[in-house]
Amino acid sequence: MDQRLTIITLGVSDLKKSTDFYETKFGWKKSEFSNEHISFFILNGIQLAIYGRNELADDATVDSNGNGFKGFTLAYNTKSEKEVDQLIEELRKKGVEIVKEPQKVNWGGYSSYIADIDGNLWEIAFNPFLELDERGNVK
The missing domain is CATH 3.10.180.10 (2,3-Dihydroxybiphenyl 1,2-Dioxygenase, domain 1)
Known part of the structure; x- marks a missing residue:
């Protein structure tokens, strides 16, 4: 396995609000691959993806419950x-x-x-x- 990281995906409670946070607070621009279900931000060769928390948990076949420090x-x-x-x-x-x-x-x-x-x-x-x-x- 090559030593690299391609995408970091954050599971979020509200995709629209989280996308707005990264656009307005950080001043980042969504990539053209974003759509109503996921937002992508290209960061110096790595992509940050913002995706619904429950949908991300479903995709990974794990429970979406959890709070506090994420580790x-x-x-x-x-x-x-x-x-x-x-x-x-x-x-x-x-x-x-x-x-x-x-x-x-x-x-x-x-x-x-x-x-x-x-x-x-x-x-x-x-x-x-x-x-x-x-x-x-x-x-």
């Missing part, structure tokens, strides 16, 4: 601590829930956490040990 986070890495602060302030002004304020962390970086409308956690972080190219991709 994973998504990360958006920046090129500086200042960029983390700026991004968090922009998201705060848009009404995004800030779960953890930006701060120095024990692993040597600087990070904050926000939540989307389904409680999926996004870490907004500067990692001084992670080399990013000019587009923000990991080198």
Whole structure:
């Protein structure tokens, strides 16, 4: 199996509201492959898909019940601590829930956490040990 990730699919409670969150709060654009049942966002070679939680559970043949910490986070890495602060302030002004304020962390970086409308956690972080190219991709 090749070492790669193609699509991350988030099961959401309301597809329309979740799609709106990513479009208006993050400023992302849906791809042309989106339709009334699923939204796709192309992210530096990986796709983020937004799909109904119950439909996603049905597709995987598992129960859709569950709450609390989901056991994973998504990360958006920046090129500086200042960029983390700026991004968090922009998201705060848009009404995004800030779960953890930006701060120095024990692993040597600087990070904050926000939540989307389904409680999926996004870490907004500067990692001084992670080399990013000019587009923000990991080198």
